[in-house]
Amino acid sequence: GENVEQHPSTLSVQEGDSAVIKCTYSDSASNYFPWYKQELGKGPQLIIDIRSNVGEKKDQRIAVTLNKTAKHFSLHITETQPEDSAVYFCAASIAGNMLTFGGGTRLMVKP
Amino acid sequence: GAVVSQHPSRVICKSGTSVKIECRSLDFQATTMFWYRQFPKQSLMLMATSNEGSKATYEQGVEKDKFLINHASLTLSTLTVTSAHPEDSSFYICSAPDRRANYGYTFGSGTRLTVV
Numbered sequence: 001g002e003n004v005e006q007h008p009s010t011l012s013v014q015e016g017d018s019a020v021i022k023c024t025y026s027d028s029a030s031n032y033f034p035w036y037k038q039e040l041g042k043g044p045q046l047i048i049d050i051r052s053n054v055g056e057k058k059d060q061r062i063a064v065t066l067n068k069t070a071k072h073f074s075l076h077i078t079e080t081q082p083e084d085s086a087v088y089f090c091a092a093s094i095a096g097n098m099l100t101f102g103g104g105t106r107l108m109v110k111p
Numbered sequence: 112g113a114v115v116s117q118h119p120s121r122v123i124c125k126s127g128t129s130v131k132i133e134c135r136s137l138d139f140q141a142t143t144m145f146w147y148r149q150f151p152k153q154s155l156m157l158m159a160t161s162n163e164g165s166k167a168t169y170e171q172g173v174e175k176d177k178f179l180i181n182h183a184s185l186t187l188s189t190l191t192v193t194s195a196h197p198e199d200s201s202f203y204i205c206s207a208p209d210r211r212a213n214y215g216y217t218f219g220s221g222t223r224l225t226v227v
Contacts, residue, residue, distance in 0.1 A: 034216065043117070043204050043221040044155070089154060096208045098145055099216060101154045 006102025023090035117219025134205035144188035
């Protein structure tokens with residue numbers, strides 16, 4: 001089955017700096033790669049996703065890149081703000097099937 | 112956008128009792144519902160997949176007789192934790208793929224179960 005590795009497990013940045021979180025996946029058939037933000041006591045919230053026919057996608061301060069050959073994808077957050085502090089999860093799936101999650105990254109943005 | 116309503120958000124129960132968690136898709140038909148469990152400071156782990164009108168598929172190590180899943184309609188899936196024990200205390204989250212959104216996934220808000 002699919003295996004998703006996520007790094008780093010914790011990330012501390014200064015407000016205004018950029019944050020990068022990286023994930024690798026094992027199943028070359030996976031074609032859907034979402035990123036979720038989870039705040040304490042709440043369910044995951046989708047922040048951006050990318051499908052295998054696209055190499056990069058951007059939404060304001062958030063961007064995701066996908067390298068299908070290397071089977072890795074990354075989340076980039078620019079101009080970080082304290083409210084970006086949360087746990088972020090990457091995931092991979094064959095669209096419509098189960099999501100396999102990475103281990104999570106606790107992002108702390110220091111004012 | 113697609114919404115999955117999950118209830119209750121928090122429940123405390125005594126050891127040996129059963130707890131039912133409901134997930135309703137409010138504006139789309141959820142033919143499939145994924146049930147995840149998340150222990151503190153850990154990732155989401157798939158427990159089971161339910162499909163409307165058929166038996167659920169359980170992941171290895173998940174007891175089907177303990178975690179009863181019912182998906183009797185296109186808008187409702189339930190997870191019942193039977194004879195709950197303290198080690199079942201966890202955050203339970205449901206998720207459904209939405210065909211209208213090209214199979215993006217909608218998550219419920221989660222249920223914090225504490226067994227005392």
